[in-house]
Amino acid sequence: QKEVEQDPGPLSVPEGAIVSLNCTYSNSAFQYFMWYRQYSRKGPELLMYTYSSGNKEDGRFTAQVDKSSKYISLFIRDSQPSDSATYLCGAGAGNNRKLIWGLGTSLAVNP
């Protein structure tokens, strides 16, 4: 079983839609969770990270973690064509700096 599971999509939505991206994880030792965005031919860039269960909001983006069900979500409100990218979830534990990554979900926001 993979430690972090993520549906690769692709996901296609109209501009302005609310997007929900999800991951599950199996390792109870994971303490922090991250979302990275990767545009084509670029490296991943950090969007958000969180340590605890609950929601964290940054502009149009909300990261949600439910440790009881080992579920990680990223919501994008009022999606824009510029949000079209691959979204990667990652998880880590303690001082272990080895992020464990999901496959990434390919998102296309259509004008």
Add this chain to the structure above:
Amino acid sequence: EAGVTQFPSHSVIEKGQTVTLRCDPISGHDNLYWYRRVMGKEIKFLLHFVKESKQDESGMPNNRFLAERTGGTYSTLKVQPAELEDSGVYFCASSHPGTTGANVLTFGAGSRLTVL
């Protein structure tokens, strides 16, 4: 502030040849990481430097891979001899010293390796 720079952006070599990938981290970032993404698979950790010392190389696939970071600045990743399964995108990332817990990485654009 300059970002993480990787070279070459794309390398095509034949099986058995040698390739060296280079990464220049953000100035002042003591932590340097190499990751690899094989097509259709997740990004996988290869190794972690703190300055010039290898902190963790548990992700290195085999002894055909050699990473160095002389002087604690740029790093190289050499694959010798390359095999078909080494094809993928090799990412370098760096982070500031003193970053605890969450691993906030700044990635380079990656070096795409194609082994024919």
